Amino acid sequence: MTHSVVEHLERILEPLTIEGVWSLHVEKMAEYGFDRLFYGFTRFRTARSFGDTDDMIILSNHKQPYLDEYIGKGLYNHAPMVAWAAQNVGACSWRLIYDMMSSGTMTETERRIVELNHRYDIRAGYAVSFRDLSVRAKGAIGLCARPGLSQDDVDAIWEEHGREILLINNYTHLRITSLPFESSRRALTPRQREALEWVGQGKTMQDIATIMGLTPATVEKHLRLAREALEVETTAQAVLKASIQNQIFIAPN
Template sequence: MLSGFIEQLLDAPTIPDIRAVFLRAVGHLGFDHFFYAARFMLTVPKVLLRDNPVVFSNLPTELIEQAQKLRDLDQDTWVEWVRNNDGDIAAQDLQDLFGPSRSLALAASHGLGHARIISLRDKVLHSVGAVVVAPHPGADADHLRDCWTRSGREVRVLAWVMHMRIATMQRNLPKVTLTPRQREVLGWRSAGKTVGEIAVILGITAATVEKHMRLAREALGVETTPQAVLKAHVTHQLFQPAEASLTLGGKR
């Protein structure tokens, strides 16, 4: 059973497909509700790239809408715990140890106060994430404990696989905004060529090279050319991956 769900997660082509597989999997393991949130590429400065967080769940719409109105959720108790700890913990145990959580209290008001929180810290380099799973509304601490004792290992593995799969997917990065000439100029600049050398290579004037660099910086919303090179690279606008070969010596 576990291997089948893992295979489906690895084969899922889109994030909605991943969500559907994970929902079926944890439901089969006794958890009717879940919440997933993650942010990737944390080492890239925000001025260069804001990789949108990936968030999805099957929590009640009313609960989600109420949670969105809460302020400073990045400082909430369970979020702080996820950032600083590995492993998993029951929501009630977390609050007993580290203090109350506004979002977990809100979940409790919808009958989902007894949940298990899984930290995904360090499961993927330069990322942070968490999965929260809960049994049916109104489930008590004993029911959560029984479900986790029976299926906790499988839920953890599925959460890890889902998180790693999403990390490898093309997410909501900025759309391509550079012209072919701007990409060409930035490509040569990233190779260490000077403005004068790029002008000779491309057969244009140095002033035209400078113009393309300026327009590229403006399009990418950065201040310097090195920032433009980095942002163009991490948003897949600068270099295209080489076609892979599985034959010996890299030859077909």
């Protein structure tokens, strides 16, 4: 069933998980001819890196063997459209890739990425880079056109529907980054979340024990397990990382 843009934006307000929002977005983008998507968001960008992939939100419906090469081997770090997205905000046609090929300015690694894409029938699309408030944050999405569509076809689609596609993607990005993201191998338990929240509010260990009805030793146990789950060394780092991942100070489902 095809929904209007307004109806779709209303729909993506409903899910309380990133997976729920992503499912609706994949469905909507397919209506425009983009049947494979790759979304990435980091809050740990530096001048030379996007940070550890374990700390990123990475969402995709590409085939797993493709992702194993593209992400697993770190090729995304050298992809032309990723390089564009890192330095720009807005939308860009994948025609940029063909221009690089024809001008001879493409590196050997970039050519390997193009060859990988062609093996999986990834030949045309658009990139969208989002505006983020922090210099450490960066989000972008690659919209891959379904097989059979040329870059000319995609550019024509964008000419007609680009504004609404851009709006939907920006809205979806804001929705995804507002939801809890658990990147570690173990999710925080409700008690671990609560203990971190009280630390974030400036409460002492004794205060937290009284509020939670626990002994100080049990509170410290919850905080230690939270540090291990988040893979950080100090409780202050745990509060910061859990806050960045929207794992604390959230309303219950």
